[in-house]
Amino acid sequence: MSAWETIIGLEVHCELKTATKLFCGCPNMFGDEPNTNCCPVCLGLPGSLPVLNKGAVELAIRIGLALNCTVAPSTFHRKNYFYPDMPKDYQISQYDQPLNAGGWIDLPEGSRVGITRAHMEEDTGKSTHLGGTGRIHGADSSLIDYNRSGVPLVEIVSEPDMRSGVQARAYVAELRAILVAVGATDGRMEEGSMRVDANVSVRKPGDPFGTRCEIKNLNSLRSLQRAIEYEAARQIDLIEAGERVVQETRHFDEQTGRTGTMRSKEEATDYRYFPEPDLVPLNPSRAWIDEIRSNLAPLPKARREHLLAAVGEVTPALVDLVATVVDRDLDTLVSAAINAGAPAQLAIARAANELDADGVLPSPASFAGTCQLEASGRLSATQAKQVLAALLDEPHGDPAAIADRLGFVAMDDGALDTVLDAAIADHPSEWQRYCDGDDKLAQFFVGKVMAATKGKANGKAVIAAIAARRP
């Protein structure tokens, strides 16, 4: 029996990082006192009218361009359904004429995922459930805060191009990095500024698509991957047991790691979409789009490629390190350090592992200087890391001066020979086995020398010295 193939398409809702809401001048601010950022428009009071936020449109266009979409003339529609956190009982969204359509993104591992569309819409308010468990079920009543009502969203709909939970996770991670890079969002999934719905189906390779289920509101990369993997297994079990997958909306329970039915297709709402008469069409001029394009910050993929180009031999481990550096926004610093003379591989590794993107960073010159001292053998790896830590207190400090202050004196070859002689004398049988060809024991002697020198010895020099002693 041939293996099953999982088919995944994702809908990602991303809150835009504007100063104000999509259709009114209320602040777009997370975490403020409830119902303080509200006006007639975002409360849906009778007589109020929406006016589109130019800043939100610009961010939405940036997203479209970053996702290789065509930015097209677009219109707004009303999506009608009753729900208490939606003040007008319709959501202003885009329907058959989205702002951005037909793009793609390339994932770091090399695959390409198609983007169907990236359209604008407004967010809803937020309800808190009282009594019972604090969740919807069992609550006696709910309290509604409309601060989030009307916050601008872009919904990014992918093609059903993904084949595993891991790939879906990589897609969202890359998408998030792109959206953050272009300044469209802060990308904080835990605060709900990015929310993911996953459409999952299974089939035998070559067969038509199976019946899909939509899993709503996945709030972390981990949940996304778990939910997809659970859901695919569930569907496969059903089919293999001779049952059918029913098209429905499901939710994912973080506690149990399972998905459960929310709503079947028969209960699907008739949204009665129609053109929003209170808004006029949005038709961004070529000049405006070009201006936005020319000001677009470099995207993660280009930034990764730029860093990798500075490295001689590209290994999978290095690709991961570069992805981390770019993900943490450290690539500007690393590139500057490389330009200032730091060895590329070392700068990338130290940045990925030793620097805190959210904290104080060393100046490029100081960072480059530290890497150079390490590369030249003036500092050991351990010492270099300590110098980097010390640079947090004086980001423009002189690494050599800091090393002196910390007492990091490079060992001369004579001193190293003395220490190594002692280590060999103390462990003659190990040395004999090394000389007989047991290479693993080299590391044993490196450890002894490091211990004896309290990490001051240069690892590479020690290895070279040990190898040189072998008959």
Place this chain on the structure above:
Amino acid sequence: MTTSAISLAQAIAARTTTAAAATDAALSAITERDGELHAFLHVDADAARQAASAIDARIAAGETVGPLAGVPVAIKDNLVMTGVPTTCGSKILEGWRPPYTATVVERLIDAGAIPIGKTNLDEFAMGSSTENSAYGPSRNPIDPTKVPGGSSGGSAVAVAAGYVPVSLGSDTGGSIRQPAAFCGLIGYKPTYGHISRYGLVAFSSSLDQVGPFTTTVADSALVSEIIGGHDHRDSTSIDAPAPSLLEACGRGVAGLRVGLCSDLLDGADAVIVDRVRAAAAALEAAGATIVDLAIPELRLGLSAYYLLAPAEASSNLARYDGVRFGLREERDDVAAMNVATRTAGFGPEVKRRIMLGTYALSAGYYDAYYGQAQKTRRLITNALDAAYQGVDLLLGATTPTTAFGFGDKVADPLSMYLSDLFTIPSNLAGHPAMSVPFGTDSAGLPIGVQLLAPGRRDDLLFAAGAVLESEVSA
């Protein structure tokens, strides 16, 4: 009160009378007669008197005041004013005090006008008689056994009864022009986008426009210029200068071609047809050329309108759900509360249109009904545009009949809808139109003739309207 707004404002500015006196006169006329006529749902006497004293004080201090300083005005109760109850003639909004003010009301107040109160209307402006108001109908001051027309019936009554020289209404399918015709007033529906809708409680957003009721064409021009013009809070507001309406009032019609349109006339009572022909003759005598023409597409307007307007209304009225304002019929869960609230809060006509519109938008019917209605709207607009290649203005009847009696059309909604036949095309096309009183029937009930102009040529209505007005008063 028979004085026009313009002459009243002049008298107040010249200190031959005061804003306080004008306001007191309005309030005492209301006290005297509005128990019977029921133009108002809410009168704010204290606020009006305070505003009037403030105007008088500014005039006494020699300050410059606005062109409507001290003129009492009435506001249809679907326009919001901060802190003043706004019901839209519906139980579902009973007790709601909006926290903001409509642009048109703000501009009236900035011009010195004194809002006296909020006027009665068919619930959410859906109707042609005020009989759909949850608070009882208004009566026609010319014959209180007749309806004043609707939906802006209360605003028409407030001016026709002489309480105030100016009131504001809204016109989605004829809701200013029809009551103006029934009550013998000038009723003007501007070009869509000419007057802000911000703060007008929406019935059908792509058709709704605010406009004035007045006793003179010049007052209509003045008030429209004050409340009109671009408003950044309304995305459908036109941001471009429009020709002066006041200036147009004295321009005359010499050289204008006026199309006497059979499709805005056939089916009207004979006496109305006669008066429309008389109006044509008057315009001709003033130098216009009369061209007989037919635009059969206009007949399709009714069907398009009664699909499009309810469709938009079904969505606009979803927000009356008992969650944030207005009526709530408490139930254990929110959905049941929504249903109970809406079922208790909306009257039958509103329910009818919500259901009609919901149906027209629902899956499987959208193309046949809503989509087809939108295309018909284009067809009618194209037909009007084509007609305006040959004429500058169109002339026809405002209504097929004069004011009818209470209860005459309530049982048969379609017959009520048919009374909007001549007014609907302008709303569909977004074009301006005006009803001008031009005589009466044998019972003395007013007859309105309707002038229609192409989009953004509202000035032509005022040029022709002023000519007809001078003919009547001559």
Place this chain on the structure above:
Amino acid sequence: MTNPNPLTEADVIKVASLARLELRPDEVATFTEQLGSVLGHAQDIAALNLEGLSPMAHPFDLENVLREDVVTPSLDRDAVLAAAPDAAEHRFRVGRILGEAP
């Protein structure tokens, strides 16, 4: 006109439920007849061949009406909540919400 009613009572019940309205049985019958007569009248446009005409959503071809992304004052919260049928903890209060947003 003797066109058959394009609308059934089941349609009316379904539409009422979509619109969150509840009808008594006699209302269902009345509304079915009244809405049917309006839809019957609309058959004049349902029958038209309007191919080639673009649907008209707006009277005028305005586009790109935008505002700058600049904060304007929000409403006073007490004024907002004063209008609420029920409020608690500075929020609007409603009964149980059965089910997630669709």
